Amino acid sequence: MAMITFKINRYNPDDEKRGHFVQEYQLDVPKGYTVLDCLNDIKWKLDGTLTFRRSCRSGICGSCAMTMNGVNNLACETQALALNCDTIAIEPLRGYPVVKDLVVSLDPIVRGLMAVKPYLMTKTPPPTDQERLQSPEEREKLDGLYECILCGSCTSSCPSFWADKEYVGPHAFLKAYRFVADTRDECPGEHLEPIDDKHGLWRCHTIFNCVEACPKDLNPTKAIAELKKELVRGKLG
Amino acid sequence: MKYRETTRSGGALPWLFQRISGVYLAVVLFVHVVNLHILIDGEIGYAAIAERVATPLWKTINISFLIVALFHGLYGLWIVLEDYIHIGWLRVLIYSVIATIALVFAIFGTLTMITFQYGG
Ligand code: SF4
Ligand code: FES
Numbered sequence: 001m002a003m004i005t006f007k008i009n010r011y012n013p014d015d016e017k018r019g020h021f022v023q024e025y026q027l028d029v030p031k032g033y034t035v036l037d038c039l040n041d042i043k044w045k046l047d048g049t050l051t052f053r054r055s056c057r058s059g060i061c062g063s064c065a066m067t068m069n070g071v072n073n074l075a076c077e078t079q080a081l082a083l084n085c086d087t088i089a090i091e092p093l094r095g096y097p098v099v100k101d102l103v104v105s106l107d108p109i110v111r112g113l114m115a116v117k118p119y120l121m122t123k124t125p126p127p128t129d130q131e132r133l134q135s136p137e138e139r140e141k142l143d144g145l146y147e148c149i150l151c152g153s154c155t156s157s158c159p160s161f162w163a164d165k166e167y168v169g170p171h172a173f174l175k176a177y178r179f180v181a182d183t184r185d186e187c188p189g190e191h192l193e194p195i196d197d198k199h200g201l202w203r204c205h206t207i208f209n210c211v212e213a214c215p216k217d218l219n220p221t222k223a224i225a226e227l228k229k230e231l232v233r234g235k236l237g
Numbered sequence: 238m239k240y241r242e243t244t245r246s247g248g249a250l251p252w253l254f255q256r257i258s259g260v261y262l263a264v265v266l267f268v269h270v271v272n273l274h275i276l277i278d279g280e281i282g283y284a285a286i287a288e289r290v291a292t293p294l295w296k297t298i299n300i301s302f303l304i305v306a307l308f309h310g311l312y313g314l315w316i317v318l319e320d321y322i323h324i325g326w327l328r329v330l331i332y333s334v335i336a337t338i339a340l341v342f343a344i345f346g347t348l349t350m351i352t353f354q355y356g357g
Pocket of ligand 2: 053054055056057058059060061062063064065074075076077
């Protein structure tokens with residue numbers, strides 16, 4: 001048990017005069033509480049107007065991504081006492097438009113994602129007697145790619161995205177490579193072509209912020225490097 | 238459904254050339270340092286340098302180094318600036334300034350190298 005002060009960035013679109021401000025709450029935090037548990041306690045016991053997004057509370061849905069003490073992470077996977085601070089500052093993910101309090105608009109994430117056609121594309125008809133099969137080795141190539149929960153932490157931490165709101169974003173590149181690397185996908189060009197542009201791959205300057213930000217320990221920068229190699233190979237014939 | 242307009246930039250080949258030119262610059266710099274500071278006998282003075290620079294091999298190396306370095310550095314600068322400058326006319330202006338700098342330095346540098354003579 002420890003007394004922790006939560007400094008939470010707040011914003012209510014219906015109260016434009018007040019704009020963005022920081023509100024403090026104090027909470028006795030028992031051992032084992034995640035930051036999401038703390039936010040729930042604040043909402044349920046102290047201030048019902050506090051708004052944040054969450055759903056699965058087990059690190060699967062990606063809804064509760066936020067910036068805690070300057071670091072992007074999932075609130076439901078962050079132990080409050082493990083942060084080892086008597087003050088925890090909580091902000092909405094940076095770089096996205098704030099809808100209310102800790103809730104950001106996910107439009108930029110969806111726009112980037114849909115651009116890369118995030119689904120298996122084939123030319124040949126499926127076998128009639130079985131599914132499209134993969135060997136265990138072929139399946140292994142997708143490790144570190146398929147686990148993305150689209151929380152948006154990576155793109156939120158990316159300076160290229162801060163500078164260019166049309167930037168496709170590391171989350172979408174990781175997803176694109178997930179399909180380019182899939183042996184069942186027969187149309188890699190369909191995923192590659194839309195990101196070969198000035199808001200696409202070539203805007204990545206290998207800054208590695210996305211790698212640091214990812215709560216699932218994935219490596220979008222590596223996926224981007226692989227995609228760049230694919231595109232260069234394609235150009236050289 | 239189209240979620241965003243794509244604008245072709247053909248960034249793949251410049252990206253590749255930026256990598257190759259980086260390696261080339263590193264190798265030539267290494268050769269330069271070894272040649273000038275380790276292999277050289279006696280004093281490093283005008284005579285020693287000029288004699289070497291006047292040979293066709295070094296003229297070629299120096300000209301290629303100049304042009305590759307100008308491309309590598311100024312293209313890198315443009316890529317970084319491009320992130321932050323979104324106003325159309327300003328982009329054109331900055332791009333023109335960078336291209337002019339590249340051209341002027343490339344022409345003067347190449348002329349200097351070609352016409353350089355030493356001794357008989
Ligand atoms: S790559 Fe990681 S940080 Fe980015 S959206 Fe996926 S899970 Fe979130
Ligand atoms: S609530 Fe689903 S990831 Fe945290």
